[in-house]
Amino acid sequence: MNKMELRFSATLANESLARTAVSAFIAPLNPSLEEIGEIKTMVSEAVSNAIIHGYGFDSAKEVILRCELDQSVLTLVVIDYGKGIENIENAKKPHYSSRPDLERAGMGLTIMETLADSFTIRSVLGMGSKVIIRKEILSEETYEKEGV
Amino acid sequence: MESKIRITPFEDGLVIKFSGELDSSKTMLYRDKIHREMTSSGPRFLLFDLKDCSFLDSAGIGLILGRFNEVEKVAGGCGFIHLSPYARKVIKISGLFSVMKEYSSLMEFRKDMGVKL
Ligand SMILES: Nc1ncnc2c1ncn2[C@@H]1O[C@H](COP(=O)(O)OP(=O)(O)OP(=O)(O)O)[C@@H](O)[C@H]1O
Numbered sequence: 370m371n372k373m374e375l376r377f378s379a380t381l382a383n384e385s386l387a388r389t390a391v392s393a394f395i396a397p398l399n400p401s402l403e404e405i406g407e408i409k410t411m412v413s414e415a416v417s418n419a420i421i422h423g424y425g426f427d428s429a430k431e432v433i434l435r436c437e438l439d440q441s442v443l444t445l446v447v448i449d450y451g452k453g454i455e456n457i458e459n460a461k462k463p464h465y466s467s468r469p470d471l472e473r474a475g476m477g478l479t480i481m482e483t484l485a486d487s488f489t490i491r492s493v494l495g496m497g498s499k500v501i502i503r504k505e506i507l508s509e510e511t512y513e514k515e516g517v
Numbered sequence: 518m519e520s521k522i523r524i525t526p527f528e529d530g531l532v533i534k535f536s537g538e539l540d541s542s543k544t545m546l547y548r549d550k551i552h553r554e555m556t557s558s559g560p561r562f563l564l565f566d567l568k569d570c571s572f573l574d575s576a577g578i579g580l581i582l583g584r585f586n587e588v589e590k591v592a593g594g595c596g597f598i599h600l601s602p603y604a605r606k607v608i609k610i611s612g613l614f615s616v617m618k619e620y621s622s623l624m625e626f627r628k629d630m631g632v633k634l
Pocket residue numbers: 414418419422423424449451452453454460461465466467468472473474475476477478479498575576579
């Protein structure tokens with residue numbers, strides 16, 4: 370079992386920090402390029418939602434990212450203490466976005482749900498939101514096997 | 518790798534190439550750059566080249582879908598070129614393949630769009 374936690378200001382500039390930290394955290398498992406990509410995408414979806422929707426771009430607020438590795442199973446938890454989600458079922462619908470003005474596609478929750486082995490979102494209006502993602506990292510040294 | 522956008526015009530369209538990470542911190546800037554180019558050359562066809570794009574999420578999907586909606590109004594269209602299995606998967610989940618296809622070359626895209634060679 371290995372763990373880490375990162376807290377950072379709610380600004381989009383920190384999205385790449387969050388992605389990089391998670392990919393370094395899982396590096397010992399030799400994930401494939403595709404797996405790294407998928408995990409980075411899920412991290413960014415959860416983090417950007419916390420910053421944009423949870424905190425409305427208020428960089429004085431903090432996003433919390435927790436990672437846990439149990440054998441080959443990665444658990445990602447992203448928490449914000451922002452405005453919360455009124456209707457989660459509605460928010461989960463593909464193409465639903467409360468910020469179409471920002472040209473958001475409304476696909477973040479759908480993308481996380483599809484890429485993850487398990488995906489949970491909990492939210493309390495006025496209190497914040499918590500996303501829990503589980504994903505098993507399957508590939509073992511594909512590159513070595515292929516003799517690259 | 519530094520994240521960049523490169524826009525190259527052809528007859529009636531633009532090849533829009535993203536390098537590095539196409540995330541929320543870039544999309545608004547990229548939208549402005551594409552708009553500037555679209556205003557000056559009035560393209561109907563946009564081919565998105567993701568060859569050197571190492572990161573994609575819903576922010577990039579929103580950027581691409583937004584441009585598709587604009588060229589669709591002038592009876593144009595969009596396509597993709599050079600997709601990695603990872604990018605293809607994110608695009609597939611987002612449903613974008615129902616309005617734009619993947620091509621193997623600019624020539625194939627132009628032919629499919631009926632652009633005069
Ligand atoms: N952490 C959060 N706090 C508050 N509201 C949220 C949070 N995450 C999601 N939402 C709500 O759920 C909606 C759907 O989220 P989703 O990520 O699917 O789409 P989006 O962020 O609007 O667009 P995209 O992710 O495609 O750029 C958001 O528009 C927002 O209203």
